[in-house]
Amino acid sequence: MHATTLTTDVLIIGGGFAGLWAARQAATHVKDVLIVDKGPRDWGGLGGMSGGDMITLHEDQDINEWLDEVVFFNDGLCDQLMMLDTLRDSLPRFHDYEAMGHTFTRDGNGNYVRIPQRGLSHVSLTTSAPTGKGGINMRAALLRSMEGCSVRRMGNIMITAITKDGNRASGAVGFFNRSGEPVSIRAKAVLITAGTGGWKASYLQNSMASGCVELALKAGARLRNFEFIDNWNVPKLFAWEGQTVLLPLGGRFINSRNEEFMAERYSPVLGSKTDTQYNIRGMVLEVKAGRGPIVFDTSRIPEKYMEEVTPAAGWMKLNNEKLKNLGVDFFKDKIEWMPQPIASEGGIATDLDGATEVEGLFAAGTAQSLPTGVYFGGLSICHCATSGYKTGDAIGRYAANCDAPAFDQDQAEELLNRELSRLGRTGIAPKDIVRVTQELMAPVDVCILKTERGLERSLKRLEEVKNEFIPVMGAEDPHYLCKMVEARGMLMLTEAYLRSSLERTESRAGHFRADHPCRDDGTPLYWVEIRQHEGDMVIERKELPLNSYPLKPYRYYMDQFTFPLDEIQSFLR
Numbered sequence: 279m280h281a282t283t284l285t286t287d288v289l290i291i292g293g294g295f296a297g298l299w300a301a302r303q304a305a306t307h308v309k310d311v312l313i314v315d316k317g318p319r320d321w322g323g324l325g326g327m328s329g330g331d332m333i334t335l336h337e338d339q340d341i342n343e344w345l346d347e348v349v350f351f352n353d354g355l356c357d358q359l360m361m362l363d364t365l366r367d368s369l370p371r372f373h374d375y376e377a378m379g380h381t382f383t384r385d386g387n388g389n390y391v392r393i394p395q396r397g398l399s400h401v402s403l404t405t406s407a408p409t410g411k412g413g414i415n416m417r418a419a420l421l422r423s424m425e426g427c428s429v430r431r432m433g434n435i436m437i438t439a440i441t442k443d444g445n446r447a448s449g450a451v452g453f454f455n456r457s458g459e460p461v462s463i464r465a466k467a468v469l470i471t472a473g474t475g476g477w478k479a480s481y482l483q484n485s486m487a488s489g490c491v492e493l494a495l496k497a498g499a500r501l502r503n504f505e506f507i508d509n510w511n512v513p514k515l516f517a518w519e520g521q522t523v524l525l526p527l528g529g530r531f532i533n534s535r536n537e538e539f540m541a542e543r544y545s546p547v548l549g550s551k552t553d554t555q556y557n558i559r560g561m562v563l564e565v566k567a568g569r570g571p572i573v574f575d576t577s578r579i580p581e582k583y584m585e586e587v588t589p590a591a592g593w594m595k596l597n598n599e600k601l602k603n604l605g606v607d608f609f610k611d612k613i614e615w616m617p618q619p620i621a622s623e624g625g626i627a628t629d630l631d632g633a634t635e636v637e638g639l640f641a642a643g644t645a646q647s648l649p650t651g652v653y654f655g656g657l658s659i660c661h662c663a664t665s666g667y668k669t670g671d672a673i674g675r676y677a678a679n680c681d682a683p684a685f686d687q688d689q690a691e692e693l694l695n696r697e698l699s700r701l702g703r704t705g706i707a708p709k710d711i712v713r714v715t716q717e718l719m720a721p722v723d724v725c726i727l728k729t730e731r732g733l734e735r736s737l738k739r740l741e742e743v744k745n746e747f748i749p750v751m752g753a754e755d756p757h758y759l760c761k762m763v764e765a766r767g768m769l770m771l772t773e774a775y776l777r778s779s780l781e782r783t784e785s786r787a788g789h790f791r792a793d794h795p796c797r798d799d800g801t802p803l804y805w806v807e808i809r810q811h812e813g814d815m816v817i818e819r820k821e822l823p824l825n826s827y828p829l830k831p832y833r834y835y836m837d838q839f840t841f842p843l844d845e846i847q848s849f850l851r
């Protein structure tokens with residue numbers, strides 16, 4: 279089939295908030311920026327579904343106090359220079375949003391509503407107004423602000439590979455996921471803002487599938503932090519987003535004895551006001567001890583906040599209304615919650631400008647490595663804006679000052695044929711791979727209280743799935759071809775997670791190894807990184823450049839918890 283050929287200065291893969299911020303900025307330097315997204319044009323990625331709550335360091339707050347807390351929260355494993363950039367740039371981007379017409383919530387005195395996070399003293403997010411519509415409004419504001427910019431935006435294009443000219447990115451190939459028509463795109467520089475990838479859990483479903491892993495690894499970039507995942511608490515029977523705001527205001531997880539078990543047993547200082555990873559460890563222990571199910575109790579949220587936390591718009595309002603019609607009152611009924619691994623927190627390793635080790639290839643947003651499995655609400659919206667802006671600026675300047683690389687047509691055709699040859703073929707359906715992948719991740723000794731045995735068991739099965747299923751996958755139509763690429767990406771993501779988790783033989787931040795439950799303070803702090811060599815993932819440790827960081831880690835968030843190791847080890851035996 280004849281491929282559509284597009285040419286641009288800067289190609290942006292992924293039209294989420296990071297991609298949109300980057301496009302605005304890149305367009306100030308070059309004549310043409312092209313955003314492509316596998317979803318509908320301008321849907322805005324996860325950001326459009328989000329609350330729009332944003333970590334923002336306001337004028338009266340001290341960046342050094344915040345950094346100290348963030349390093350503490352991450353148990354020392356923090357890219358301090360990137361975090362400093364993120365915090366420093368948060369306020370200018372916050373004001374940019376306001377200048378675009380976006381509204382953040384203010385109290386009766388006209389002050390911004392700031393909500394502290396995870397029991398920390400300084401770090402807080404600023405909420406968007408109205409509750410439930412923050413992300414929708416942010417997306418509209420971003421799109422409005424791009425009117426008149428030299429940015430083309432195209433939807434329903436699935437990118438399957440980055441093309442190269444030697445060690446330089448030269449564009450990408452993919453296909454229109456409605457028609458199956460192949461497309462090759464020539465670019466002076468390429469930015470990956472395709473998100474990090476997840477396991478099609480809960481309300482994220484297809485919106486977060488695939489992501490950056492396959493694109494980046496095959497292009498020669500390095501990945502980092504893949505042992506860290508977003509384990510999220512969700513109601514068992516329906517979707518509800520918002521615990522990052524509800525917990526600090528008094529929401530609690532309680533067991534069948536009506537005990538706030540986190541406060542009673544595992545962290546008297548923090549109780550439920552902590553990171554989800556820690557709450558989830560507590561939930562597992564309670565259920566294993568016969569004190570389940572776990573419910574979310576909002577009865578202690580003061581009445582004055584109820585209006586603020588009740589969804590007033592968007593999908594959350596619709597959700598709330600539907601629940602009411604079914605006779606369920608989220609704020610009054612005892613609703614069972616459960617944990618699930620929803621997404622990776624790993625990303626592409628870059629410098630502070632978002633540049634990868636591959637010339638002309640950049641990454642931003644959740645596709646760029648930053649958090650380490652512990653997550654304070656609002657960081658993502660903030661990081662998408664700050665890294666999108668900064669990387670957009672850098673890639674725009676890069677593309678404005680270089681000639682176009684050579685575009686190897688044969689290479690592009692080979693990459694396209696490899697993918698499209700599966701079209702029209704029956705075979706293993708993508709949903710079966712998705713199911714198997716979810717089953718590989720789900721066991722408690724794989725995703726929450728990790729052990730070598732659990733991780734190796736899933737890895738062994740994953741190798742079998744790769745060898746047996748991938749060669750016989752088929753796609754009856756372009757939609758299923760898209761799903762097939764996503765399923766393959768999920769397998770790679772899972773492999774990245776399992777191998778990285780095995781490499782980190784200690785517990786720290788969002789990573790808990792039941793067979794290595796302590797921090798390894800005897801080994802210099804390291805990242806676990808992944809590169810590809812002859813088709814295989816190679817796992818490497820990279821020491822943190824503590825000498826170039828302002829802070830030496832000296833206190834650790836994880837020390838505020840006592841989980842009974844004998845109980846954990848006995849039920850994992």
Ligand SMILES: Cc1cc2nc3c(=O)[nH]c(=O)nc-3n(C[C@H](O)[C@H](O)[C@H](O)COP(=O)(O)OP(=O)(O)OC[C@H]3O[C@@H](n4cnc5c(N)ncnc54)[C@H](O)[C@@H]3O)c2cc1C
Nearest residue numbers: 292294296316323324325329331437473643644656658659
């Ligand atoms: C319900 C909900 C509420 C949230 N609330 C908040 C909040 O209040 N505050 C906060 O900080 N965070 C929040 N988040 C998280 C935050 O919204 C996201 O982490 C953030 O928007 C991610 O932006 P991104 O641009 O990095 O990636 P994404 O939004 O994931 O965008 C990636 C884009 O790339 C596209 N793509 C992926 N692969 C390909 C491919 N191969 N080819 C072409 N296109 C591709 C996808 O379709 C997608 O549009 C929330 C998330 C959800 C789901």
